Amino acid sequence: MPQIEVQETGDPGDGLAAVVALRRLADRLEDAAVEQAIGTGWSWSEVAEALGVTRQAVHKKHSHRLAAAGVSPRRRP
Amino acid sequence: MMRTDGGFVRVVLRLAQAEAVADQSPSVEAEHMLLALTAPQGGQARDLLAEAGLDHTAVQLALAADVERSLALVGVRLAAGRMPRSSYFPGRKPRLGASAKWVLHRAVAASRGGPANRIEPRHVLVGLLNARVGSVPRALDLAGIDRPALIARALAG
Numbered sequence: 001m002p003q004i005e006v007q008e009t010g011d012p013g014d015g016l017a018a019v020v021a022l023r024r025l026a027d028r029l030e031d032a033a034v035e036q037a038i039g040t041g042w043s044w045s046e047v048a049e050a051l052g053v054t055r056q057a058v059h060k061k062h063s064h065r066l067a068a069a070g071v072s073p074r075r076r077p
Numbered sequence: 078m079m080r081t082d083g084g085f086v087r088v089v090l091r092l093a094q095a096e097a098v099a100d101q102s103p104s105v106e107a108e109h110m111l112l113a114l115t116a117p118q119g120g121q122a123r124d125l126l127a128e129a130g131l132d133h134t135a136v137q138l139a140l141a142a143d144v145e146r147s148l149a150l151v152g153v154r155l156a157a158g159r160m161p162r163s164s165y166f167p168g169r170k171p172r173l174g175a176s177a178k179w180v181l182h183r184a185v186a187a188s189r190g191g192p193a194n195r196i197e198p199r200h201v202l203v204g205l206l207n208a209r210v211g212s213v214p215r216a217l218d219l220a221g222i223d224r225p226a227l228i229a230r231a232l233a234g
Contacts, residue, residue: 004151004152005152006150007152013210013215014147015150016210017147017212017215020147021147021153022153025148025153025155028163029161031165033161034163065164065165069164069165
């Protein structure tokens, strides 16, 4: 498995820019992963537990987006 | 208190908001304002950017290069060089982000003392180029843009 290697450039601007880019990546990753989970039969409670947040929080954040995209929770076979 | 005439500022913010939506961003940031200035409504700012080789695609590539470089510094490489995509539904309009507010403050400062005493596209461009830190100066530096020269041309009007 490749190792994560944090480079020290001596420029604090580089470190701060990396924080911004990582936050954006985490947000995008969450959006895509929640959509995939709900679309493949995960419940909101399961998604919430996997993310370590409350069901209410994850539902409030993602339900409108997924409903508009036609993605809705369904029972797993 | 920041005062604007509302004219071009309203136009550029509307365009920047559309850029933020396309970028799946919850907020309008400085980079979205830079992208907005490359639209036909960008007027003189658009022309100055084009003279420097920056059209919409070139700005997008420069911003993406900065994100890629920043992630690489912490050992992250994006597959195919792209962020993960998902269905996007802007439940509410992207709000004005802190970096965009700073741009507007600097645009107001750049417009002071001018003959028209109102914010023109070139003043917004100066507001963007005068940022010392953040994604816009980093991306422009990566793209090899001479920011001081561009600022001088914009201020010369």
